[in-house]
Every structure is written in C-alpha cells, then in structure tokens.
Amino acid sequence: MRSWEWFFTVNPLSNDSSELIINAIHGVGETLVQGEIVPDQWLARRPDGGVLKFSPAPQKVQSPSPFIRTKRSTRGCLTVQQVRELACLCLRIEEHFDGVPQDIEWSYGLGD
Secondary structure (H helix, E strand, O other): EEEEEEEEEEOOOOOOOOOEEEEEEEEHHHHHOOOOOOOOEEEOOOOOOEEEEEEEEEEOOOOOOOEEEEEEEHHHOOOOHHHHHHHHHHHHHHHHHHOOEEEEEEEOOOOO
C-alpha cells in the first residue's frame, strides 16, 4: 500500500512555527490535490515530530439508506513513527533552505 502526504513545516492554519502539519491519504495524491478527498491530518510538534493531535478522514460506510454515512478511522494511514520520521526529514529540508518554511509533497511506499 502506498500513501501520499502533504507536509507543511509551519502550521499554515495558525502560522504557529512550533507546529507542523501532515495531510495524508492512501493511494495516489491527485485526489487530495484536486480537493476530491478529505485527508487524515496530524498536528506535530517541532523539533521532534511528536503527535499533538490526529484528525482522521471520514470513511464511507455502506448503508441501506440513500444518504452516505461516514465514520472516523481511529488509526490513519501513517504510524506515529512514520510521522516522526517525516517531520525530522522535512525539518532537515527546511534547514537546507536557510530555515524558510516548506510545503513538501511525499509519496511513501508501505510495501505491496
């Protein structure tokens, strides 16, 4: 399974430089870029990538009713360790670019 991530080295929602944000989905990233899917989202702490908050993407549930019901996954498409690893890598990239905040897109191979 492969996942795709969009990583911000500074929280773009609050402009808080002590926080990082990762948006991630299973599969190809084009659906996230086009706004066709709501991603899992992790709010992580700088500099160690410790998870401060996890907001899972809604998942479609089969229902006999004509309305689409959703539920929230409790896990997400990345592990806490993967979030930490990505945070450390992204902060190294930011450092390489003289500390300028980065918006980084990743594809993460999780095995087939």
